[in-house]
Amino acid sequence: MAASLHPQCMGSAHGRVTSWETGAAPIPAALPYFVAFSQLLGLTVVAVTGAWLGLYRGGVAWESALQFNVHPLCMVIGLVFLQGDALLVYRVFRNEAKRTTKVLHGLLHVFALVIALVGLVAVFDYHKKKGYADLYSLHSWCGILVFVLYFVQWIVGFSFFLFPGASFSLRSRYRPQHVFFGATIFVLSVGTALLGLKEALLFKLGADYSKFEPEGVLANTLGLLLVCFGVVVLYILTPPEWKRPSQAEEQALSMDFKTLTEGDSPSSQ
Amino acid sequence: MAASLHPQCMGSAHGRVTSWETGAAPIPAALPYFVAFSQLLGLTVVAVTGAWLGLYRGGVAWESALQFNVHPLCMVIGLVFLQGDALLVYRVFRNEAKRTTKVLHGLLHVFALVIALVGLVAVFDYHKKKGYADLYSLHSWCGILVFVLYFVQWIVGFSFFLFPGASFSLRSRYRPQHVFFGATIFVLSVGTALLGLKEALLFKLGADYSKFEPEGVLANTLGLLLVCFGVVVLYILTPPEWKRPSQAEEQALSMDFKTLTEGDSPSSQ
Secondary structure, X not given: OHHHHOHHHOHHHHHOEEOOOOOOOOEEOOHHHHHHHHHHHHHHHHHHHHHXXXXXXXXXXXXXXXXXXXHHHHHHHHHHXXXXXXXXXXXXXXXXXXXXXXXXXXXXXXXXXHHHHHHHHHHHHHHHHHOOOOOOOHHHHHHHHHHHHHHHHHHHHHHHHOOOOOOHHHHHHHXXXXXXXXXXHHHHHHHHHHHHHHHHHHHHHHHHHHHOOHHHHHHHHHHHHHHHHHHHHHHXXXXXXXXXOOOHHHHHHHHHHHHHHHHHOOOOO | OHHHHOHHHOHHHHHOEEOOOOOOOOXXXXXXXXXXXXXXXXXXXXXXXXXXXXXXXXXXOOXXXXXXXXXXXXXXXXXXXXXXXXXXXXXHOOOOOHHHHHHHHHHHHHHHHHHHHHXXXXXXXXXXXXXXXXXXXXXXXXHHHHHHHHHHHHHHHHHHXXXXXXXXXXXXXXXXXXXXXXXXXXXXXXXHHHHHHHHHHHHHHHHHHHHOOXXXXXXXXXXHHHHHHXXXXXXXXXXXXXXXXXXXXXXXXXXXXXXXXXXXXXXXX
């Protein structure tokens, strides 16, 4: 709750802005600190995942029993850290051309998707080599659901916003859905990572988990760090005042569109 | 993704409204269907939790080894179903007095809190009788965090919005934080339930989990239903057009306040 009581982020204080660059749209005062904190948390999550796999699971390799460990590492880097950062692009790049920002958002999601795919191949390949069953656990059901939703969201987002690009009216109607499902898929990714972490702990530690084994404590801490990263990213995405301001050209288009649609449906407020 | 492609809920279509009661503020056309769907999902989640505990865990009782089963049942009813419904109060009761709606929101959260407390006592008491360790798992760490946050949120919300009530300016500043942390605590509650479900499955089924045991399949389905309930509740909370319209008196107050604060800080956009 600390964040909620911090005077810089309470309610309308979200709107306090300072202009760091002459002539550019002003940056909300608290935003850079929250973004910096999110990156510190995100990098800590990746580092602690690496430390957990290195210290207690023998490290990471493709051609051995360590292939399994490629899975959590790739999923945390791709579907947690990079996916989270892709969502933050529109809060961080506020004055660059809209198209550049869009391409960066799409590219970060492509990197995340490819890294996640490597992580998926690693676990299926490992299961095959060991003769283990696939897709029986809640973690795997959630994981497949998240991966399919992520892929569909990318394809639909690309078709609407990049190439070939839908009409302005269609984009405006789809945008809130894209944002909602983007945030939802990110939250589901973090939740699925927690389920996987728990599964890995219980399979290896069993009843020793209750003896506060160092691995258990480190992995629980990693779980809480994952939750914190998720919450901070969503916190940055929430205030309307922290959204990327629309540029002069977009505002003109948006006003035209608003006039047109309000003429169409006067009761839409 | 089905919801995102439904024409009634795409982007600005959120704003399509019909007036069901003459003289009352109109109700967004798709909202009642989404609320009905959320209730169907919520009740299904409670029923499937009951079915799981009844069919595979011997049912629920306080004075026996079945005391443990009180824990998941209470947590799902309190911190998932009732908490979710408490968040929806402001979307469902749109024309009742603001104070009545507030009291209902607060009361639903009190019921949720009390039921969750019974669920907590059940598991700690069960652990004590069996001589099991407490608070070693990621599920328990997340659970305690959620319960403390939920309690603090209730106390702070009560102090600001009900009794004695803060000034209009303080309430307006705190409201976005209350809403953000309310939704976050709800999501964390659903996530913690999934971790608990997974723990219960792995402790009992062990390696048999991978043989697609009926209990495993039922519990995985329960996990997905919990996720769906969480997503639908958040989906209903998201569109600005679906928020409870402020009543004439509140609008006048809000305008005065806006004029005052904008006079105070001209750069706050």
